[in-house]
Amino acid sequence: MPADIYARYLRMQGHDVVFICGSDEHGVPITIKAKKEGVSPQDIVDKYHAIIKKSFEEFGITFDNYSRTSAKIHHETASEFFKTLYDNGKFLEEVTEQLYDKEANQFLADRFVIGTCPKCGNEESYGDQCENCGTSHNATDLINPKSAITGATPSLKQTKHWFLPLDQYEDFLKEWILKGHKKDWKTNVYGQCKSWIDDGLRPRAVTRDLDWGIPVPVEGGEGKVLYVWFDAPIGYISATKEWAEREGKDWELYWKDESTKLVHFIGKDNIVFHCIIFPSMLKAEGSYILPDNVPANEFLNLEGNKLSTSKNWAVWLPEYLLDFPDQQDVLRYALTANAPETKDNDFTWKDFQARNNNELVAIFGNFINRVVVLTNKYYDGIVPAHTDLSKRDEETLAALRAYPAVISSSIERYRFREASQELMNLARLGNKYLADEEPWKVIKEDEARTKTIMFVALQIASSLATLSEPFLPFTSNKLKNILNVSSSDSTKENSVENTWNDVAIKEILIPSGHQIGKAELLFSKIEDEAIQKQLDKLQASKKANEIANAVVEPQKETIGWDDFEKLDMRVGTIIEAEKMPKAKKLLVLKVDTGIDVRTIVSGIAESFTAEEVVGKKVTVLVNLVPRALRGVESEGMILMTETPEGQLVFVNPEGAKADNGLKIS
Ligand SMILES: [Zn+2]
Numbered sequence: 001m002p003a004d005i006y007a008r009y010l011r012m013q014g015h016d017v018v019f020i021c022g023s024d025e026h027g028v029p030i031t032i033k034a035k036k037e038g039v040s041p042q043d044i045v046d047k048y049h050a051i052i053k054k055s056f057e058e059f060g061i062t063f064d065n066y067s068r069t070s071a072k073i074h075h076e077t078a079s080e081f082f083k084t085l086y087d088n089g090k091f092l093e094e095v096t097e098q099l100y101d102k103e104a105n106q107f108l109a110d111r112f113v114i115g116t117c118p119k120c121g122n123e124e125s126y127g128d129q130c131e132n133c134g135t136s137h138n139a140t141d142l143i144n145p146k147s148a149i150t151g152a153t154p155s156l157k158q159t160k161h162w163f164l165p166l167d168q169y170e171d172f173l174k175e176w177i178l179k180g181h182k183k184d185w186k187t188n189v190y191g192q193c194k195s196w197i198d199d200g201l202r203p204r205a206v207t208r209d210l211d212w213g214i215p216v217p218v219e220g221g222e223g224k225v226l227y228v229w230f231d232a233p234i235g236y237i238s239a240t241k242e243w244a245e246r247e248g249k250d251w252e253l254y255w256k257d258e259s260t261k262l263v264h265f266i267g268k269d270n271i272v273f274h275c276i277i278f279p280s281m282l283k284a285e286g287s288y289i290l291p292d293n294v295p296a297n298e299f300l301n302l303e304g305n306k307l308s309t310s311k312n313w314a315v316w317l318p319e320y321l322l323d324f325p326d327q328q329d330v331l332r333y334a335l336t337a338n339a340p341e342t343k344d345n346d347f348t349w350k351d352f353q354a355r356n357n358n359e360l361v362a363i364f365g366n367f368i369n370r371v372v373v374l375t376n377k378y379y380d381g382i383v384p385a386h387t388d389l390s391k392r393d394e395e396t397l398a399a400l401r402a403y404p405a406v407i408s409s410s411i412e413r414y415r416f417r418e419a420s421q422e423l424m425n426l427a428r429l430g431n432k433y434l435a436d437e438e439p440w441k442v443i444k445e446d447e448a449r450t451k452t453i454m455f456v457a458l459q460i461a462s463s464l465a466t467l468s469e470p471f472l473p474f475t476s477n478k479l480k481n482i483l484n485v486s487s488s489d490s491t492k493e494n495s496v497e498n499t500w501n502d503v504a505i506k507e508i509l510i511p512s513g514h515q516i517g518k519a520e521l522l523f524s525k526i527e528d529e530a531i532q533k534q535l536d537k538l539q540a541s542k543k544a545n546e547i548a549n550a551v552v553e554p555q556k557e558t559i560g561w562d563d564f565e566k567l568d569m570r571v572g573t574i575i576e577a578e579k580m581p582k583a584k585k586l587l588v589l590k591v592d593t594g595i596d597v598r599t600i601v602s603g604i605a606e607s608f609t610a611e612e613v614v615g616k617k618v619t620v621l622v623n624l625v626p627r628a629l630r631g632v633e634s635e636g637m638i639l640m641t642e643t644p645e646g647q648l649v650f651v652n653p654e655g656a657k658a659d660n661g662l663k664i665s
Pocket of ligand 1: 117119121130134
């Protein structure tokens with residue numbers, strides 16, 4: 001989201017922008033998934049790349065190129081990059097001992113190995129990075145490592161690898177980040193970088209013993225590939241090349257010209273790769289520019305829990321687009337207004353609903369709807385001419401002209417939530433102006449004044465059409481069509497066209513005499529049922545996870561034969577059953593035990609009705625001391641088991657010869 005807002009904003013300012021992203025397709029989890037599903041890793045990445053690319057497009061993310069790291073151009077680019085560093089002696093070549101899984105017959109690196117983080121003690125740390133404390137380390141640093149493939153404890157085996165000696169880049173990183181970017185980088189990003197650099201950096205292996213990835217292109221590299229975090233950031237370069245080839249541009253301008261500004265939009269778990277490792281790689285290569293800024297966000301949680309795709313604790317974009325058709329801007333707005341820019345934040349469906357109903361509908365939508373409806377009603381949709389402007393009118397128009405600079409300032413400092421709130425404040429200004437000036441009352445006594453009010457309100461509506469574009473692009477287009485001004489999806493030529501800066505300087509944004517279109521709802525209220533449906537979906541995920549993770553209870557302590565022989569269990573049949581009055585769980589049963597017919601009170605009423613259990617063969621513990629339940633004496637116990645879903649199941653001695661009274665032993 002922040003990257004798309006930023007790119008759209010820069011384009012509106014007339015900057016030459018190339019907005020790049022892509023699927024990182026060489027991760028170890030891909031190979032694990034492929035193995036599980038019995039397909040090739042390429043099958044997996046082909047499937048997901050298509051889904052992800054389409055979802056981004058439908059969500060209005062304006063990538064100039066959404067590429068992928070399995071593309072030929074990327075393999076060539078990353079391979080060349082490695083070769084250049086190799087030829088210039090930038091790597092250390094070392095035979096080291098790496099973790100090896102004898103059962104799986106392969107080396108374990110990165111996500112193939114799980115163990116205890118040496119820094120924070122998290123027992124589920126991956127081989128290359130701990131997701132709990134964000135530390136990046138080598139797999140051999142893990143305490144008590146286990147193979148993610150077989151669960152075996154790995155042994156050490158010698159293998160040759162190439163290392164990027166990060167320790168040799170400490171001075172450069174200190175100068176560039178700690179001195180150079182103290183003021184302009186976000187404190188969360190700067191702080192993480194400082195802590196790594198202060199801890200001291202160590203050489204990092206940039207190759208792996210794997211068969212999925214980009215082959216190491218030098219002598220001795222057989223059977224090895226580039227480390228995924230070595231090749232992935234080079235993907236930004238390959239994606240730019242791919243785009244430049246398509247567009248007939250020179251890619252090098254965007255990566256090697258000092259006047260180019262490179263900005264990485266990422267999450268905090270990627271800070272080390274974008275601020276320490278990739279810049280050191282670029283520095284080692286020597287001909288590239290370095291990132292100007294890396295405005296990483298903290299984590300966005302979902303309903304109080306960490307997002308997890310494997311646990312299905314997520315809002316899937318393709319599903320959102322189906323459940324909330326044509327409401328991309330609502331999610332865009334909720335995500336921006338609630339972005340975890342300075343600390344971890346929580347996405348909740350209630351907040352999503354409130355942002356829509358209380359802000360987009362009640363303020364933005366309400367204002368626009370009133371302006372358009374009244375203009376059509378009073379003036380057949382023609383912008384009226386104003387007469388003398390009141391002090392309030394002048395102040396309102398002056399306030400409007402201040403907004404482009406205010407919002408720009410927030411965007412340029414990467415404060416997108418602040419920027420989105422300023423946009424909403426502009427809508428508030430319009431909504432309040434109309435509510436205070438009440439043109440629907442004034443029209444009864446002063447037609448000239450009404451025209452002036454509507455003229456001012458139309459200027460605000462027009463400014464919203466322009467300034468909302470980076471945040472709410474679908475709404476912006478819709479509003480431009482309603483106001484009959486140029487929009488990015490209209491083919492008509494129109495004299496009324498405002499740039500971002502026009503809003504600050506033009507006296508008139510939409511002139512009198514201009515014909516606007518009919519009213520159309522920009523946003524609609526989201527009802528509780530729609531929100532409940534989403535919450536139910538998450539609840540179902542939670543339940544499924546509990547079942548999947550249900551553990552078998554450990555065995556109880558050993559008992560003697562005589563202890564067991566004390567239990568007298570018999571085959572019985574339930575011959576009567578009725579619900580215990582005022583007790584949710586209890587059925588009162590009459591059971592033929594072969595010895596007698598007795599009463600047993602059983603807590604099974606939530607799983608079975610009385611009718612269902614009559615005639616059922618059951619296992620009865622007959623010599624249990626009687627106990628009164630709600631005043632009914634219960635003589636024995638019927639044996640049951642319970643599934644993780646909470647469904648009770650009879651331990652059932654079904655069979656032709658299993659007559660009542662037979663002993664169970
Ligand atoms: Zn840790």
